[in-house]
Amino acid sequence: MASVALSEAEKVYIVHGVQEDLRVDGRGCEDYRCVEVETDVVSNTSGSARVKLGHTDILVGVKAEMGTPKLEKPNEGYLEFFVDCSANATPEFEGRGGDDLGTEIANTLYRIFNNKSSVDLKSLCISPREHCWILYVDVLLLECGGNLFDAISIAVKAALFNTRIPKVRVLEDEEGSKDIELSDDPYDCIRLSVENVPCIVTLCKIGYRHVVDATLQEEACSLASLLVSVTSKGVVTCMRKVGKGSLDPESIFEMMEVHVSK
Amino acid sequence: MAMEMRLPVPRKPVSESLGRETKKHLVVPGDTITTDTGFMRGHGTYIGEEKLIASVAGPVERVNKLICVKALKTRYNGEVGDIVVGRITEVQQKRWKVETNSRLDSVLLLSSMNLPGGELRRRSAEDELAMRGFLQEGDLISAEVQAVFSDGAVSLHTRSLKYGKLGQGVLVQVPPSLVKRQKTHFHDLPCGASVILGNNGFIWIYPTPEHKEEDAGGFIANLEPVSLADREVISRLRNCIVSLVTQRMLLYDTSILYCYEASLPHQIKDILKPEVMEEIVMETRQRLLEQEG
Helix, strand or coil: CCCCCCCHHHHHHHHHHHHCCCCCCCCCCCCCCCEEEEECCCCCCCEEEEEEECCEEEEEEEEEEEECCCCCCCCCCEEEEEEEECCCCCHHHCCCCCHHHHHHHHHHHHHHCCCCCCCCHHHHEEECCCEEEEEEEEEEEEECCCCHHHHHHHHHHHHHHHCEEECEEEEECCCCCEEEEECCCCCCEEECCCCCCCEEEEEEEECCEEEECCCHHHHHHCCEEEEEEECCCCCEEEEEEEECCCCCHHHHHHHHHHHHHC | CCCCEECCCCCCCHHHHHCCCCCCCEECCCCEEECCCCCEECCCEEEECCEEEECCCEEEEEECCEEEECCCCCCECCCCCCEEEEEEEEECCCEEEEECCECCCEEEEEEEECCCCCCCCCCCHHHHHCHHHHCCCCCEEEEEEEEECCCCCEEEEECCCCCEECCCCEEEECCHHHECCCCCCEEECCCCEEEEECCCCEEEEEECCCCCCCCCCCCCCCCCCCCHHHHHHHHHHHHHHHHHHHCCCCECHHHHHHHHHHHCCCCHHHHHCHHHHHHHHHHHHHHHHHHHC
């Protein structure tokens, strides 16, 4: 992640503040910053969203293309994630600097969506073993202000909600070859149901307590953080630990309760 | 506990609510300022196609025959005598490199630094080896600009007991053009915290020390926990400064204090919401206009 240099005294101030449940900008340990969500921002995609969480700015575009299903899942379509950390976010991302972080985020997104209930993949299938919809989800990091994973998961959910996939009809010729016909009406499309798409909640451990929605300065003071992706019904789909520090098992249980309540 | 989501709203232009009498001539890069060739061109302009064209975005300032454009969002340009707050980025042989939000890193020479104890002696080789003991990478200092080199780099000094390493507190980064030039930049606000308004846009908010420590010279950092009441004042001041900056108001002790008082009815974390921000900055603006007129 992009890091910011802090003096020892500043770190001590932040850690003591978190112990007393008053962070630098007046929030409590479990308060989020204000989120701005905008959908349908990019016109030549099937769906897009832009999320601003404090200084973090994420742009997600979803493109639906036809392709062949995977061999082990012939009745389903699938999602492909690609994360681009643009050099606009911080100078550290210049050139190939942002690739590591990009692959880490993409792998996390794959893990989150790697189950049956998040997105109805069967609805993406056009004809089994031959044609299906592949959704290419491209994430662009415009500005990095802390708490990347949460913002990205909200943006992906919003973009998937905004995605319009045109309806297709499969026509059979006399010789048996199949012809795909796309409907011309731009409003005749299927929309994905995103009720079960999970959102990531990141908890950073600072001192003895954990905080939600850490800024860059707070992330610099924290040694470890726990990433959990939960759906609105409270089903946990993925869990990951980031950072060099160690987490007490009891504190992990406390954090899970906070995650589920969010 | 719940998250608040909202749609983005377009920002309201400030001039609607103000009704200023004299409208400033604002330009963007590429705008023609004048086709009259009798003017001398100053900073922020260039001559193209026999016209005077602006190269930065900002208001046009005219002094007799000199036309210049003062850029609104620039890096800090040092002037001798400015107070700056900076962060140490490198420790070199006889000097420290300090980041002050300018085009080049500023320089703090070992000979321009106060030794602990206030001694006055020639710096020896042991002092040079002990440099990292005084200031490390990441430390924050307050200093004054001693000189400006020809390439624009700034040389700092901390030759007074009021400058030196900063202890616990909060740093806010704002555009340098929003910090008003005043006689003193060290303010002890009556609400219970102190603030250093660096000319380079780094604003340092810290709890007011109970007694002035004359002998330490500011090197020994006080790492005791700050009380909750002080923390609330500091957080509220930080949010007030952020809201003044979003509404492009000049920052000085009176404006910060009025904004603090206007924000008291709201909770600290609510101040960051756009509508609350507009409300308190509007109130601050009103009070400042009343005070002037």
